[in-house]
Amino acid sequence: MDGDANVQSFDLINNNTVQSGDTVLIKLPNGETRSVKVDRDSTISLGRIGSFYADELLDKPHGLTYEITGKTLKVLPPRTLQEVEDTDATNELINDGELVQPLTLSEIEALKRSGTHASDIIRTQIEKHTNYSLKNEYSKEKYKQRKEAKYSKTFTVVEPTLFNVCEYWYNKDQNRIRDLRADTLSQLLNMANVRPGGRYIAVDDASGLVVSGILERLGGEGRLITICDVDCPPAYPAMVQMNFKKEQVSSVLTSLNWATAQEDYVPIGASLESTSGVIRSERQRIRLDKRRVVSDALTSAREELFAGEFDGLIIASIYDPFPVVEMLSPYLGGSASIVVQSPYAQPLTDLQAKMRTSPHFLGPSITESWLRRYQVLPGRTHPTMNTTGSGGFLLHAIKV
Amino acid sequence: MWSTDREVAAGDVVIIWQTRDIIQPLLITPGKDLNSRFGHYRHADLIGVPYGSKVGSSNGKGFIHVLRPTPELWTMALPHRTQILYLADIAFITSWLNIRRGSRVIEAGTGSGSFSHSVVRTIGSAGHLWSYEFHEVRAEKAREEFNRHGMADIVTLTHRNVCKDGFTVTDTVDSVFLDLPAPWDAVEHAKKALRKDCTTRICCFSPCMEQVLRTVTALNDAGFTDITMYETLLKPHDVHQIPVPISLSDIVDKLKKSEFKREEKRLRQIANSSKRKRDSSVDKDDGSKKAKTDDDTSNTAEIGPAAVPVTIQSITETTPVPSQPAKVNLSKPMQEVRGHTSYLTFARLLPISFSPQMPDLDENMVKSDTASSS
Ligand SMILES: C[S@@+](CC[C@H](N)C(=O)[O-])C[C@H]1O[C@@H](n2cnc3c(N)ncnc32)[C@H](O)[C@@H]1O
Numbered sequence: 001m002d003g004d005a006n007v008q009s010f011d012l013i014n015n016n017t018v019q020s021g022d023t024v025l026i027k028l029p030n031g032e033t034r035s036v037k038v039d040r041d042s043t044i045s046l047g048r049i050g051s052f053y054a055d056e057l058l059d060k061p062h063g064l065t066y067e068i069t070g071k072t073l074k075v076l077p078p079r080t081l082q083e084v085e086d087t088d089a090t091n092e093l094i095n096d097g098e099l100v101q102p103l104t105l106s107e108i109e110a111l112k113r114s115g116t117h118a119s120d121i122i123r124t125q126i127e128k129h130t131n132y133s134l135k136n137e138y139s140k141e142k143y144k145q146r147k148e149a150k151y152s153k154t155f156t157v158v159e160p161t162l163f164n165v166c167e168y169w170y171n172k173d174q175n176r177i178r179d180l181r182a183d184t185l186s187q188l189l190n191m192a193n194v195r196p197g198g199r200y201i202a203v204d205d206a207s208g209l210v211v212s213g214i215l216e217r218l219g220g221e222g223r224l225i226t227i228c229d230v231d232c233p234p235a236y237p238a239m240v241q242m243n244f245k246k247e248q249v250s251s252v253l254t255s256l257n258w259a260t261a262q263e264d265y266v267p268i269g270a271s272l273e274s275t276s277g278v279i280r281s282e283r284q285r286i287r288l289d290k291r292r293v294v295s296d297a298l299t300s301a302r303e304e305l306f307a308g309e310f311d312g313l314i315i316a317s318i319y320d321p322f323p324v325v326e327m328l329s330p331y332l333g334g335s336a337s338i339v340v341q342s343p344y345a346q347p348l349t350d351l352q353a354k355m356r357t358s359p360h361f362l363g364p365s366i367t368e369s370w371l372r373r374y375q376v377l378p379g380r381t382h383p384t385m386n387t388t389g390s391g392g393f394l395l396h397a398i399k400v
Numbered sequence: 401m402w403s404t405d406r407e408v409a410a411g412d413v414v415i416i417w418q419t420r421d422i423i424q425p426l427l428i429t430p431g432k433d434l435n436s437r438f439g440h441y442r443h444a445d446l447i448g449v450p451y452g453s454k455v456g457s458s459n460g461k462g463f464i465h466v467l468r469p470t471p472e473l474w475t476m477a478l479p480h481r482t483q484i485l486y487l488a489d490i491a492f493i494t495s496w497l498n499i500r501r502g503s504r505v506i507e508a509g510t511g512s513g514s515f516s517h518s519v520v521r522t523i524g525s526a527g528h529l530w531s532y533e534f535h536e537v538r539a540e541k542a543r544e545e546f547n548r549h550g551m552a553d554i555v556t557l558t559h560r561n562v563c564k565d566g567f568t569v570t571d572t573v574d575s576v577f578l579d580l581p582a583p584w585d586a587v588e589h590a591k592k593a594l595r596k597d598c599t600t601r602i603c604c605f606s607p608c609m610e611q612v613l614r615t616v617t618a619l620n621d622a623g624f625t626d627i628t629m630y631e632t633l634l635k636p637h638d639v640h641q642i643p644v645p646i647s648l649s650d651i652v653d654k655l656k657k658s659e660f661k662r663e664e665k666r667l668r669q670i671a672n673s674s675k676r677k678r679d680s681s682v683d684k685d686d687g688s689k690k691a692k693t694d695d696d697t698s699n700t701a702e703i704g705p706a707a708v709p710v711t712i713q714s715i716t717e718t719t720p721v722p723s724q725p726a727k728v729n730l731s732k733p734m735q736e737v738r739g740h741t742s743y744l745t746f747a748r749l750l751p752i753s754f755s756p757q758m759p760d761l762d763e764n765m766v767k768s769d770t771a772s773s774s
Contacts, residue, residue, distance in 0.1 A: 016598040061751045063599035078625040078750045081616070159599055161498040183488070183632050186495035190487060193470040196501040196524035217522065219501025309406070333406065334452025335468040345637065345731050352639045353729040359454075362465055363420050366637040366731060369488070374629040376616045376745065381609070381629075393637070398417075400452045400465055 018057045018157065022243045025158035025168050029148060033158060033168050035241055043071070050153050062159035067152070076154060081377055108151075118151040162186075162216050165241045166209060177238065178206040178316055179343035181391035184369045189213050191396045192312040192339045199223040199310045201328055203317040206341070208236025210316045211253070215239070220248040225305055226255045227328070229319075254301040261327075263306060267295070309333040313399075316341040321351045321395075329360060332399040340395040348395045355397055364397035401521060401550050402469045408449050413548060415473045417465040423477045425469065427548065438462030469549075471518040481538050484514035485579065488634040489605070489744065494522055496630075496746050497575040497601045501526055504573040506593055508532040508562045509580050510542045519577075520551050529554060530569060530593075534561040562586050567593040574598075579605040584618035591622050591749060600749045607742040615745050624747035631741060637731040644726040 018024055020040040027033045028049060036044055038054045045051035050068040057073070066073040111121050125147060158164050166182040180188075188210070194200060194217040204210040204226055214224050228234040233255045259265055279285045308331040315324055321340050329338060338361070342348050348366050355364040369391035373384045403412045412428045418438045426434060426443075434441040439457020441464065449455060451468040467473060472487055485493075493515075499505055503523045507515055510533035519529050533539040539559040546555050558568055563582055566589035576590040583604040594600040602624060604615045612629060619627055 061598045063748060063750055078623065081620045081627065159498070161495075162500075163495045163498065182495060183492050186491035187487060187634065190491040190494070190518065190522075191472060193472065193521065195521045196526065216500050219524070219526070221501070221524075334450045336452070337470065337472075349637075349639050349729045349731040352731075353641060356639075362417065362452075362467075365420070366639065368635045368637060368733070370633040370635055371492075372631045374631070374743075376612065376627055376629045378613075378617065378620075381613065381616075398452070398465075398467060400454060400467075 017059050017061050019243075020054075020058055022160075023240050024057070024062070025160065025164060025241060027156040027158050029152045029154055030150075033171065035168065046155060049155060057157065060157075062157050065154055065156040067154045069153075112151075118148065118153060121151050122147045160241055160243050162213055162242070165212065165238060168241065169207065169209060169238055176207045177209050178341065179390065179392045180206050180209055180316065180341060181369065181371065183371045184341065184391040184394060185209060185213055187367075187369060188314065188316075188339050188341055188394055189217055191394065192314050192337045194218070194312065194314075195222075197222045198312065200225075200312045200314060201305070201310050201331060202226045202314040203228075203319075203324060203328075204234075204236065204314075205229075205318045206238075206316040208234070208238040210314060210341070211236050212238050212242045212244075214314065215244060215249060215252060216242065218252050220245075220251055222252060223304070223310075224253050225301060225310075226253065227261050228255055228257050231257055231259075254297070254304075256298070256301050256305065260298060260302065261305060265302075267298075305331055307331075310336060312337045312339070314339050314341075321347055322354050325351065325355065329399055334400065336399045338395075338397045338399060341392060342395075343390075343392045345393050348393050351395055355395075360400060362398040362400045364395060366393060366395050368393050401517075406450055408446050408451060408466060410443075410447055413469055414446070414451075415467040415469050415477055417467055418462075423473065425474070425477045425479075436464070438464055471521045474517050475514045478512055478514060480512055481541060482509075482511035484512045485605070486514070486634075488632045489742070490515055490518045492630065492632045493577060493603050493605070493744060494518065496744075497577065497603055499523060499575060503527045503575065504530075504595075506530045506532070506567055506569075506573045506576045506590070508567075508578055508586065509534065510539065510557060511579065512538075513542045513545055515577065515579065516542070516546070516555065517549070517551075520554050523554065525554060527554065528556070530567065530573065531555055531557045532560055532562045532567065533557070534559065562589060569593050571595050573600070575601045575603070577603050577605070581611075583611070584614045587615070587618040587622050587624075591624075594749055596749075596752045598751050602747050602749070604745045605742050606745065609743065612743045612745050619745070619747045624749050627745065627747040629746070630744045632744065633741060636734045638734045639729055639731045641727045641729055644728050 018038055020038060023035055023037050025033050026036050026046065028046065034046070036046075038044065038057055040055060040058065042054045043051050044054050044057075046068075052066075052068050052071050052073055056066075060075075065076045065078070067076055108121060111124070122144060126144070158168070162185070163182045166177075166180065166185050169177045170179075170181055192200065194214050196217070196219050198218065199222055200214055202210055202214060202224060211224070211226060218224065226234070239249075260267075279288065310332050313325070313328050313332055313336065315321060315328075315338075317324055317340075321342070325338060325340065332338070340348060340351060345366070345368070352364045352366055355361040371391055375382055375384055403409065408414055408428060410428050410430050414426050414428060416424050416426050416434065416436075418424075418436060422437075428443050428446055430444045430447065432443045434443065439461035440459045441455065441457055445458070446455065446466055449466055451466065453466050454463055455466055456463045469477075471490075475484065475486060475490070478484070493499075497505070499519060499522055501522070501524050504527060505519055505523065507519065507529065508531070510516060510531045513531075516529060516531055523529065531542070533542060536559055539557060543557050546552055546557060556568070560568075563580070563585035566586075570592050572595055573593050574595065576594060578586055578590065580586070583606065587602075590602055594602070602619070604612075604619075606612055606615060616627055616629075
């Protein structure tokens with residue numbers, strides 16, 4: 001296979017293990033996910049769960065589940081599904097609210113202090129639970145799970161895949177990512193035909209989730225110019241959890257803002273030449289050099305944008321989409337894809353109506369994504385309760 | 401993959417877009433013609449045309465758009481040899497399986513290659529796809545397609561029954577995708593093919609819940625974890641331009657006016673009929689037509705056929721309307737959704753060197769083994 005050399009260099013930029021400086025997603029027993037920075041020689045605290053030495057995570061693959069014992073970590077074996085054996089017990093004799101708390105709070109605290117393992121606390125509780133044997137097996141299972149979520153000192157390092165990072169942000173702050181759900185994000189990337197080596201223009205007011213998706217798909221090969229509404233390169237906070245290696249970003253990503261992306265833009269302010277024509281000090285020279293680097297980067301990004309022939313335009317913007325499309329689509333090559341995301345149907349509806357009267361856009365169409373997740377356990381397969389409402393809307397069209 | 405040149409060249413595969421529902425692939429072969437409902441085109445005339453161009457037919461019957469293929473267009477245009485996967489499922493599977501540049505992926509069966517094209521685009525030349533198909537003719541067709549589309553370096557296509565004979569690689573791939581009737585028979589083989597130094601993933605695509613349950617048991621028995629299942633759909637929306645509804649106060653005014661007119665009419669009718677009674681008592685033998693006075697004529701006009709136009713007139717009167725009424729754009733989900741839905745079952749396989757074996761793990765396996773065989 002001739003791709004072998006490539007695959008190796010690829011592994012250099014996409015690590016499968018946790019490295020010092022990475023930001024990892026940690027899933028707690030109660031289902032909550034936290035974003036935690038892992039620095040060598042530091043201690044990570046997970047509140048009630050406990051704290052541990054960060055070094056314990058370094059060079060370990062993502063996806064493992066650990067138990068905190070002291071300040072060290074023990075890898076737990078993967079959990080397989082448990083069959084629930086049906087017994088004759090039903091919930092017939094259980095009355096709501098009558099569940100007697102089998103251990104008092106102070107008793108539990110005492111057990112915890114004495115270092116009793118979570119599973120033993122739970123066992124003790126079950127033994128003392130007067131009604132436990134009356135419960136049907138499903139309820140027993142649920143009871144055990146609830147208690148486990150409460151007392152266990154375990155956590156899982158979630159792999160920083162685009163899917164997981166998107167889910168993390170969606171649960172944390174849906175508004176900040178314009179309701180961009182993982183399924184919609186994946187559709188957006190496919191509709192825009194994002195591939196290694198491709199050249200794209202993007203507008204990302206979704207905290208950098210769209211940019212993260214494109215950068216990951218490019219894998220350090222290709223081009224991404226983003227247009228933003230701040231005067232320095234935007235932060236794109238969602239990129240933090242992706243743990244991109246520097247090269248994967250710097251070789252690919254450049255940003256312009258709405259002003260510098262105008263063809264008639266002229267930078268104001270002092271010219272790069274020293275006013276007197278003489279450089280007076282070393283400090284002044286360094287300052288001028290720095291400004292020249294910035295200015296050269298700006299000039300070349302502008303030239304690149306205006307030279308056009310980009311492969312795709314991806315917009316997840318707070319601004320009226322039609323002027324954005326009108327301004328940026330001339331820089332697309334023929335047959336390039338345009339994808340516009342919105343949490344609302346209305347802006348895309350108006351956009352579609354405008355685009356279909358233009359000879360430059362072929363087949364503008366709107367889709368809404370729908371997703372349902374199921375719990376699959378032997379004998380207990382059902383849709384999950386917290387299925388989200390809408391994944392947002394996408395408009396796709398082809399530049400012609 | 402496909403040509404990245406600006407212009408169409410001989411030997412390129414292009415996508416011919418006639419309407420949203422008529423999208424077809426075309427291998428540009430000088431000397432050949434394309435005949436369709438939208439006219440007549442010589443392949444030779446398409447050479448040198450920039451991708452994305454609108455081209456008129458030589459017989460003036462219509463026009464087509466000549467597009468650069470993408471996996472998404474290919475899915476809409478490809479010759480169906482089997483059921484195929486569509487955008488929503490493909491995108492979701494790609495994302496959950498974390499397929500990206502450089503990934504090594506297995507798929508079975510190849511079928512019509514809809515999923516294959518998308519994966520090859522996403523993994524690029526740094527990645528690799530191993531694709532398996534046990535139907536010989538389909539395997540051959542797919543192989544020809546992969547060659548024609550410049551994917552041969554990235555895809556290894558093998559004609560074999562993966563449920564019986566397994567895959568051709570071990571400890572190699574990052575993810576496995578199974579779209580075949582009995583995925584549970586391929587799960588152990590899939591486990592062998594997956595690399596063991598990091599977390600890897602599997603997806604099984606099945607239309608029936610019964611298949612899902614069998615798959616889940618097989619995955620569990622093989623030591624896969626975090627088993628979960630999804631259904632995903634794309635709901636297309638249609639945009640309609642409809643006139644802005646007139647305001648409620650206009651309607652209230654209109655209703656009031658017409659009520660007022662009706663009342664007027666009623667009173668006039670009453671007045672008329674009592675007049676007629678009087679008249680008829682005067683010239684009883686003449687018949688109504690002869691008896692009509694000027695007064696009568698104008699009245700019949702108002703009471704009779706004119707009654708309807710009055711209301712219509714009042715609408716146009718009260719709406720301060722320009723000749724073109726204002727329109728508003730509204731969208732609603734389309735009636736029909738293309739593509740067939742299936743259940744997507746996912747699971748992870750954790751790296752073995754990092755997962756200590758626990759005695760009760762084996763116990764579990766035995767337990768579910770008996771459960772699945774009973
Ligand atoms: C529904 S199609 C796959 C469609 C494909 N995912 C696509 O998007 O075009 C299923 C294919 O699996 C093949 N197949 C079924 N069982 C198989 C087996 N045991 N080994 C290899 N191929 C198999 C069938 O011949 C068929 O072509």
